[in-house]
Amino acid sequence: xxxxxxxxxxxxxxxxxxxxxxxxxxxxxxxxxxxxxxxxxxxxxxxxxxxxxxxxxxxxxxxxxxxxxxxxxxxxxxxxxxxxxxxxxxxxxxxxxxxxxxxxxxxxxxxxxxxxxxxxxxxxxxxxxxxxxxxxxxxxxxxxxxxxxxxxxxxxxxxxxxxxxxxxxxxxxxxxxxxxxxxxxxxxxxxxxxxxxxxxxxxxxxxxxxxxxxxxxxxxxxxxxxxxxxxxxxxxxxxxxxxxxxxxxxxxxxxxxxxxxxxxxxxxxxxxxxxxxx
Numbered sequence: 001x002x003x004x005x006x007x008x009x010x011x012x013x014x015x016x017x018x019x020x021x022x023x024x025x026x027x028x029x030x031x032x033x034x035x036x037x038x039x040x041x042x043x044x045x046x047x048x049x050x051x052x053x054x055x056x057x058x059x060x061x062x063x064x065x066x067x068x069x070x071x072x073x074x075x076x077x078x079x080x081x082x083x084x085x086x087x088x089x090x091x092x093x094x095x096x097x098x099x100x101x102x103x104x105x106x107x108x109x110x111x112x113x114x115x116x117x118x119x120x121x122x123x124x125x126x127x128x129x130x131x132x133x134x135x136x137x138x139x140x141x142x143x144x145x146x147x148x149x150x151x152x153x154x155x156x157x158x159x160x161x162x163x164x165x166x167x168x169x170x171x172x173x174x175x176x177x178x179x180x181x182x183x184x185x186x187x188x189x190x191x192x193x194x195x196x197x198x199x200x201x202x203x204x205x206x207x208x209x210x211x212x213x214x215x216x217x218x219x220x221x222x223x224x225x226x227x228x229x230x231x232x233x234x235x236x237x238x239x240x241x242x243x244x245x246x247x248x249x250x251x252x253x254x255x256x257x258x259x260x261x262x263x264x265x266x267x268x269x270x271x272x273x274x275x276x277x278x
Contacts, residue, residue: 001041008060011198020065024055027069062198074115077122079145081113084137086207088115091265092183095239095272096120098263099179103127107173107229109161109182109222110134112207114142114154116181121151130173132159135206161221173229180226183239184218185210215244216251223255223275230277242269249273 002021009017025031029048031040044052058068066072066087072079074088075096081087096119103124108117108131117131131154133139139156146154160166161184189212192200199208210217219238226236236257240248245262252260257275265271 002036005056008056011060011062020059023065024052024059024069027071028052028055063202064198067202072113074113075119077119077149079113079115079118080141080148082137082141083202084135084204085113085141086203088113091267091271092116092239094263094265095181095183095237098272098274099123099181099237101178101235103178105177105179105231106130107177107180108132109159109180110184110207110218111142111156112138112183114145114151114156116183117142117154117156118146118149118151120181121146121154122149125153127153127178129154131156132161134158134160135204138204138207161218161225175228175231177226177229177234178231179235179237180222180230181237182218182222184222186215186218186239186241186244188212188215188241188243215241216247219248220251223252223257226257226277227255232277234277235274236277237272237274239271240273242271245270245273 005021006014006017009020012020022033025036029052055068059065064087066081067083070080070082072081072088075093079088092115096116099120104127106117106120106124106127106129108129111117111131111133114131117129121127121129131142133142136158139158143156185206185208187208187210189209223236249260252275256278258278259276261274262270263272
């Protein structure tokens with residue numbers, strides 16, 4: 001029966017299909033590989049079989065397995081994910097683990113599921129963490145995650161970094177932030193043709209894409225805000241598009257940031273950048 005389930009996922013190669021089915025069975029039905037080999041699939045109740053069938057149909061339609069099982073791992077913790085928030089990626093884990101030093105005030109722009117803000121809040125329990133997102137749905141999921149994981153030191157706010165009126169009277173930020181961190185939308189529209197269909201069809205476009213004519217849109221807005229929101233010596237941390245490393249560096253230099261550093265991800269791509277406010 002296991003092989004039948006794997007063979008149904010024809011849009012994936014066999015190795016990936018096997019991993020997806022194993023993850024589904026483990027996370028949603030508590031079955032280890034040993035259990036499966038011992039006949040656990042054949043012993044499922046009619047209700048369990050119906051639930052499995054519904055999940056398999058969603059997978060066959062290309063829905064990411066993380067949405068189907070309702071969670072994704074990030075830095076060793078399970079985060080609730082549903083359509084409406086970006087699924088956390090391993091590259092973003094690397095951005096978070098790059099953060100170092102003493103921090104008392106952290107701002108996460110575009111929090112999505114809350115994975116960055118909540119992880120940092122748990123790693124720095126004495127810090128005050130603020131997390132922004134434009135999406136009500138994303139903020140609702142992020143708040144669920146904070147409660148489930150016991151991150152009590154996170155303030156979630158609905159903010160649009162592109163709307164100056166939305167950022168007025170933020171006296172709680174003025175020259176107080178030790179760290180602003182963001183994994184903003186950074187994929188250009190023209191890159192869509194190279195992306196997997198299950199990402200394009202199911203993950204939120206607002207969290208992924210920027211106009212071709214302005215690929216640094218969100219980075220520039222955040223960096224400009226950082227000039228007044230960061231303490232002297234405070235840091236910007238970004239997940240970036242490897243196609244625009246030089247442009248990112250030039251933009252940050254023009255805004256008088258220093259100590260600009262780029263780091264490669266586990267796949268060898270220039271995926272992270274940080275810079276310090278003068």
